[in-house]
Each structure stands twice: as structure tokens, then as C-alpha cells.
Amino acid sequence: MVNTNVFRIQDDQAYASWIEEFDEIRDDQIKSIKCRVESLSSTLRIAVVPLAASASSGELIQFKRMLESQIYPHWHICFQDNIDLDDASLVPCTAGSLAALISQAALTADFVLPLPLDAILPPQALAHFVLTLSEIPDADIIYADEDVLRGKIRSQPSFKTDWDPLLILGSNFVGIPALYRAQAIQRAQPEELCEKACATDNLLHALTLRVSSTSSSERILHIPSILAHRSKLPEWSGDQARHIVSSHLASLGLGTIEVRPAPLDSKWNRVSFPLPTPAPSVSIIVPTRDRADLISACVTGILNRTDYPSFELIIVDNGTKAPDALAIIESFKCDNRVRVLRDDRPFNYSRLNNYAVTTARSDILVLLNNDVEILHDDWLTELVSLASYPGIGVAGTKLLYPDLRIQHAGVTFGPDSTIQHQMRLASRNDPGPGGALALIRSVSAVTGACLAIRREIYIKVGGLNEERLRVAYNDIDLCRKVARLGLSIVWTPFVELVHHESISRGQASTPEKAGRDSAESIAFWSMNRDLYEFPDPFHNPQIHFQNDCVDFARPPRPHRFRHLRNQERYVAFLY
Structure with missing residues (x-):
């Protein structure tokens, strides 16, 4: 049964209203199209x-x-x-x-x-x-x-x-x-x-x-x-x-x-891509500070619920002071798969990850938040099989809220410089329209709460931007840099993780945090001006991914084929 509260584009009454407003062809439009057709050479x-x-x-x-x-x-x-x-x-x-x-x-x-x-x-x-x-x-x-x-x-x-x-x-x-x-x-x-x-x-x-x-x-x-x-x-x-x-x-x-x-x-x-032979080594990078409960659940899940044959876990301790968290981090050092790096400088998510990458010994990097919980033993195998496949640049995962509704199923760019998670709040087992939540597919970006990328690609694009995107938008910017190399950004529903979103660093709720978020948003869009010129290819301009639903775009956004970079915009529909 479709949840029309989340997928309003499947509500028949809402669709009828949208058709009446935007999808009924008028006589003058027919005449205009006919004139254009007759003028073709x-x-x-x-x-x-x-x-x-x-x-x-x-x-x-x-x-x-x-x-x-x-x-x-x-x-x-x-x-x-x-x-x-x-x-x-x-x-x-x-x-x-x-x-x-x-x-x-x-x-x-x-x-x-x-x-x-x-x-x-x-x-x-x-x-x-x-x-x-x-x-x-x-x-x-x-x-x-x-x-x-x-x-x-x-x-x-x-x-x-x-x-x-x-x-x-x-x-x-x-x-x-x-x-x-x-x-x-x-x-x-x-x-x-x-x-x-x-x-x-x-x-x-x-x-x-x-x-x-x-x-x-x-x-x-x-x-x-x-x-x-x-x-x-x-x-x-x-x-x-x-x-x-x-x-x-x-x-x-x-x-x-x-x-x-x-x-x-x-x-x-479900298409399962094979791992290369031999299986590539993997470095899982987890920045953390204090919050013993989070780092304990995250690392325990990685070490005990990962069936992948060859990985190292790099914990980047960003100035932990809480005694319980320090004790837990120290206990993990006993596992030969774990290395702990210490960085007491002010929080800079991009710099913490970049620092860890300079010490990483592996072919594949997995950026993972400390507020993520592992659900399935094969999570890393699926992720690495995608990240190591030719033509794929970044692989992201299906992230769930603790109540098991969807938090992340890919990131999209919408109108007015908005960045939205696709199909947020849908139920865990909802296949989505046309299988969008059930199948591996391409997206324009994925969140850095859990993503995999080949080390050589990460280094080639300069890693995360630690100068202008210290806290937010750095993962999205990384995806856009990789996409400009001609590589795909993919999302898979076959890796499910629970994500306690932004618990470890908090939401942008104070004036200082809100100001930083605004500054980094401006920086992101200034570095990604092509997103203004061309629509997100994985966001149909007739729909609008909102924060709590997938609704009809009112009106549908103008469309321009990416092939026409230096030509006039051609509106491919009637509105």
C-alpha cells in the first residue's frame, strides 16, 4: 500500500488537480507546436x-x-x-x-x-x-x-x-x-x-x-x-x-x-557486482569526540558484524575528554584491526578525514559517522563491490532513523539552491515509485555518514574541502568533484544502517552554528555553479523532493538538456 502522505505524487486527487493546472494541452499550444513542426527543415x-x-x-x-x-x-x-x-x-x-x-x-x-x-x-x-x-x-x-x-x-x-x-x-x-x-x-x-x-x-x-x-x-x-x-x-x-x-x-x-x-x-x-580478485583492502574512517555510547555501538558493530576479509578501522579522536569514552577508545586498541589517531584541533570534519586518509593503507576508503549502527554482516562487501567497480566513483547506502523510517536514499538538488534527501520518511520496506527504494541506482550525491570511494579517486579530487567546508556540504561537494571526472555516484538499498543523524555534533541550532551553516552553503554553491545552469538529472522536474514528502512541482521546473550547454534552453514540455 502506497503511503500517500510521503508519496503525494501517488495520490489520485492531487494528481488530477496537478493535471488540470499543468498538464492539459490548450488549443494555442497545439497551434504553436504545429507551427514549429512545419518549420523543420x-x-x-x-x-x-x-x-x-x-x-x-x-x-x-x-x-x-x-x-x-x-x-x-x-x-x-x-x-x-x-x-x-x-x-x-x-x-x-x-x-x-x-x-x-x-x-x-x-x-x-x-x-x-x-x-x-x-x-x-x-x-x-x-x-x-x-x-x-x-x-x-x-x-x-x-x-x-x-x-x-x-x-x-x-x-x-x-x-x-x-x-x-x-x-x-x-x-x-x-x-x-x-x-x-x-x-x-x-x-x-x-x-x-x-x-x-x-x-x-x-x-x-x-x-x-x-x-x-x-x-x-x-x-x-x-x-x-x-x-x-x-x-x-x-x-x-x-x-x-x-x-x-x-x-x-x-x-x-x-x-x-x-x-x-x-x-x-x-x-x-538485484544485481550483485563481483569483488575484484584479490579483494581490495579497506580503511574505515570514523571521527569521534566523547559520546561513549555512540562510538561503542559503532565500533562494536564494525568489529563484530563485518564479514569482509581485509579491513582496518581508523578512529580519529578529535579531543575526547570524557573518561568513559577515553576508556572505550583505549580498549579498542587491543584489536589489531584498529588504529587510533589523535587530533585536538577545533572540529573540522573535512580535515579529520583527510588526515586519516594520509595514514590509510588501503585501496578503498569508507567514511563513516560515529553515530551509525551496523545491521547486516555483509554491509561492507556490498559497498566495496560497488566502489571498486569500473565507472563508479562513490557508493552510498540506505540510512534509517532509529524508528526505521528512511533518512537517506540519495541526495538531490532542487529549486532555489535546496539540497534534499530523496524520499525521506518512507518506511524501511517501501519499494518506492518504480522501485526507487528497492534497486541500485545513480544519484547526484550521497551523504558522508557512510560512503565508499577508491583512495586514488579521493586523492585525485583533493579529498574533502577543509578550508571552506569544514562541517557541512563537504560530502556533497566531494561527490560533485568525483562526478566531474565522469564517474557515477550510486546508492544501494542493500546496505542498511541506522543513523542517529547529527547527534554527535548537534544540529545547527545556535546562532553561531546557523551562521556557519549559511556560510558553508554559500561556499558550496559558489563552487558548484553548474548546478544552477542544469537540472539534477536524477530529479524529474515535475516532482519536488521536500523535507517530508515527494510532491508535485508547482509549477514544473524548466528543463534543459545537458547537451545544449551553449545553446538556448529548450523546454521539453508544455507548461
């Missing part, structure tokens, strides 16, 4: 493929009538050649499977749009695809958002993120509508990855995986606008999804990657 042919093994003539005619409302006129339908229909817009193809039908459709057009028979496109859908291509002509895949339409009632909006090569392994988050370049389909040969009996949405998943593997992330675009409605549940098989993803990974020569059902919902995939 070239014509792109789109082959629309109804995904049905045995569609009747009546179903095809109904499907065609749906498309006749499109503002963009240069489309035709490719269908299985088992029906005699005399219509120039209907192109029969002889194919042994739907995957082969898609491949044949690619021979008849510039782009292919596969759709389930129940799909309904609003009039502006194809026009938006073509207008996007006029701005970024080398795109191989363009996809948009979708929802459910039953009768006249729209519900269950799927507000997607920009391209995420990790999330696509867990689920087909791209869904419909997705437009594929015909040449990219021909290169990909999707029929090799999907069996003839493949369910419709599994076929789309296979197609996206194959085409994306022969393309690049810069050529995969997301239009943040609802451009398709579905009247039926997706045809999806979890077993087929795991077979497709396993076969896809094997075809890329990526070694042994285990694909199994996701714990929170078996229709999705």
Missing part, C-alpha cells in the same frame, strides 16, 4: 510497432485511429503480415517474433516507436520527439514519462529520471514511450536477446539494453513530460527479466555478475 519517418503477436484487424484500426490525432504526420504502422488491410499507413512485415518485427520496422523508417496495443499517445507526443531531435540530432534513444488511463481517469504517474545505466539493470524504468534510432536497432540486433515468447515489456527492456550498449549516455535523452498513457498493467515476467539482464551482461563480457530477485519485489532484479 527535414522530415523524419517514424515506424510505430504495435506489440501484439496476433492483433486483430479491429485492434489495428483502433490503434491507427489513436495515432491519427498526432500533430506530427510522418508516421506509419508496421504490423505482422497476417491481416489484409488496404491502407497506406499500414505496412505489413513478415517476422517470426515481435523482436524481429521491430528489426524489420527499422528498415522502413528513421526511427522506431514500439508500443503495446493499449498505449494512448497525447497529440503532441511524436512532435516532441521530433522537435527534440531537431535540437540534438544524434540521439539514439529518446523516452518520456507515462501514466495509467482508465476511462477518463489518469493515475499512477511514472516520473522518470534521466538515463541511468545501473537502474536499467534492475527494471525497465525507461518504459514507454521510447523512440529508437533505426540504425541503432540494426546495430543492436535485439532479437538475439529476447526469446520468441518474451512478454511485451520484457521485450522493450531487452531492446533498450541492446541499443544502449551500442550507444553512449550522451545519445540517450529523457523528455520530462507525460507523453503516453496505458490502460492495462505491463506484461512483465521477473524470471524473463533476470534472464535478459544476465544474457546482456554476459554478452558485454563483464564476467560473473549475479542477477536475482530484488528482496522488496521479485519482479525487479
Whole structure:
């Protein structure tokens, strides 16, 4: 059952109100889009493929009538050649499977749009695809958002993120509508990855995986606008999804990657990346001061509930004076996995971690707060498997409040220079919209309460900023520096820790602390001005991650493709 207090974007009444205000296309908007389409210098042919093994003539005619409302006129339908229909817009193809039908459709057009028979496109859908291509002509895949339409009632909006090569392994988050370049389909040969009996949405998943593997992330675009409605549940098989993803990974020569059902919902995939051989050494860095209760629980959990074969624990004692805390820290020195560093200078979280890194002996660094409790023995194995995987720069975890509601599931950048934790206060076992809380996915940043990073990357970006970000925003800034190297920041739900947030240093509740927090916020944004220019790719501009809920953005934020760095902003939706 969806908690609509947290996920207001799943509240049907709130969605109906938002549609009425922001998502109903007006006559003047249709006229404007039509003028823009007519002014294009070239014509792109789109082959629309109804995904049905045995569609009747009546179903095809109904499907065609749906498309006749499109503002963009240069489309035709490719269908299985088992029906005699005399219509120039209907192109029969002889194919042994739907995957082969898609491949044949690619021979008849510039782009292919596969759709389930129940799909309904609003009039502006194809026009938006073509207008996007006029701005970024080398795109191989363009996809948009979708929802459910039953009768006249729209519900269950799927507000997607920009391209995420990790999330696509867990689920087909791209869904419909997705437009594929015909040449990219021909290169990909999707029929090799999907069996003839493949369910419709599994076929789309296979197609996206194959085409994306022969393309690049810069050529995969997301239009943040609802451009398709579905009247039926997706045809999806979890077993087929795991077979497709396993076969896809094997075809890329990526070694042994285990694909199994996701714990929170078996229709999705949990992908477990292998550790390098030999397993990399790990340095876990825990700054602390006083608070015997916190450091005792944290370190005891690390030492007794970690099954990873090779790690050291570096406790950075920042001027502890409390006798009980000093005694506990001293007792930990008896374990040969533990080293204690002493630094009596004023609290500077960045400097404490940087100091520890200069003494670290390991390949992987884990920054860990002293107010974190370990819940599962395999936490470090999962974290290191991600942090050591090629292309991944930083790995973060699922952090829970003591009442087991979610405290951290990734960090997002919103409007007005806000930094928010995604889906905060959702329940521990809530899979989230589209599996956002159940699957490994890319984010723009993660919190330093628990993150893993390769030592070489940490040093390359200069570590944490101890001059301008002494207490706050240093972890977020670290993630942004790593992202600028072209590496992914990832969040995993498969490492769960309890985080007593900011207990050890306190919230910014005094005027002095509030002033410091404000100064460091200004410093962060001055060093990350690109976040003003381009939207967070993992924060759909139609939603707003607030402190206590995920709500509709009112109004949706302007969208700009990152490819258009030096060009005018192109608003890819209607508002």
C-alpha cells in the first residue's frame, strides 16, 4: 500500500488537480507546436510497432485511429503480415517474433516507436520527439514519462529520471514511450536477446539494453513530460527479466555478475557486482569526540558484524575528554584491526578525514559517522563491490532513523539552491515509485555518514574541502568533484544502517552554528555553479523532493538538456 502522505505524487486527487493546472494541452499550444513542426527543415519517418503477436484487424484500426490525432504526420504502422488491410499507413512485415518485427520496422523508417496495443499517445507526443531531435540530432534513444488511463481517469504517474545505466539493470524504468534510432536497432540486433515468447515489456527492456550498449549516455535523452498513457498493467515476467539482464551482461563480457530477485519485489532484479580478485583492502574512517555510547555501538558493530576479509578501522579522536569514552577508545586498541589517531584541533570534519586518509593503507576508503549502527554482516562487501567497480566513483547506502523510517536514499538538488534527501520518511520496506527504494541506482550525491570511494579517486579530487567546508556540504561537494571526472555516484538499498543523524555534533541550532551553516552553503554553491545552469538529472522536474514528502512541482521546473550547454534552453514540455 502506497503511503500517500510521503508519496503525494501517488495520490489520485492531487494528481488530477496537478493535471488540470499543468498538464492539459490548450488549443494555442497545439497551434504553436504545429507551427514549429512545419518549420523543420527535414522530415523524419517514424515506424510505430504495435506489440501484439496476433492483433486483430479491429485492434489495428483502433490503434491507427489513436495515432491519427498526432500533430506530427510522418508516421506509419508496421504490423505482422497476417491481416489484409488496404491502407497506406499500414505496412505489413513478415517476422517470426515481435523482436524481429521491430528489426524489420527499422528498415522502413528513421526511427522506431514500439508500443503495446493499449498505449494512448497525447497529440503532441511524436512532435516532441521530433522537435527534440531537431535540437540534438544524434540521439539514439529518446523516452518520456507515462501514466495509467482508465476511462477518463489518469493515475499512477511514472516520473522518470534521466538515463541511468545501473537502474536499467534492475527494471525497465525507461518504459514507454521510447523512440529508437533505426540504425541503432540494426546495430543492436535485439532479437538475439529476447526469446520468441518474451512478454511485451520484457521485450522493450531487452531492446533498450541492446541499443544502449551500442550507444553512449550522451545519445540517450529523457523528455520530462507525460507523453503516453496505458490502460492495462505491463506484461512483465521477473524470471524473463533476470534472464535478459544476465544474457546482456554476459554478452558485454563483464564476467560473473549475479542477477536475482530484488528482496522488496521479485519482479525487479538485484544485481550483485563481483569483488575484484584479490579483494581490495579497506580503511574505515570514523571521527569521534566523547559520546561513549555512540562510538561503542559503532565500533562494536564494525568489529563484530563485518564479514569482509581485509579491513582496518581508523578512529580519529578529535579531543575526547570524557573518561568513559577515553576508556572505550583505549580498549579498542587491543584489536589489531584498529588504529587510533589523535587530533585536538577545533572540529573540522573535512580535515579529520583527510588526515586519516594520509595514514590509510588501503585501496578503498569508507567514511563513516560515529553515530551509525551496523545491521547486516555483509554491509561492507556490498559497498566495496560497488566502489571498486569500473565507472563508479562513490557508493552510498540506505540510512534509517532509529524508528526505521528512511533518512537517506540519495541526495538531490532542487529549486532555489535546496539540497534534499530523496524520499525521506518512507518506511524501511517501501519499494518506492518504480522501485526507487528497492534497486541500485545513480544519484547526484550521497551523504558522508557512510560512503565508499577508491583512495586514488579521493586523492585525485583533493579529498574533502577543509578550508571552506569544514562541517557541512563537504560530502556533497566531494561527490560533485568525483562526478566531474565522469564517474557515477550510486546508492544501494542493500546496505542498511541506522543513523542517529547529527547527534554527535548537534544540529545547527545556535546562532553561531546557523551562521556557519549559511556560510558553508554559500561556499558550496559558489563552487558548484553548474548546478544552477542544469537540472539534477536524477530529479524529474515535475516532482519536488521536500523535507517530508515527494510532491508535485508547482509549477514544473524548466528543463534543459545537458547537451545544449551553449545553446538556448529548450523546454521539453508544455507548461
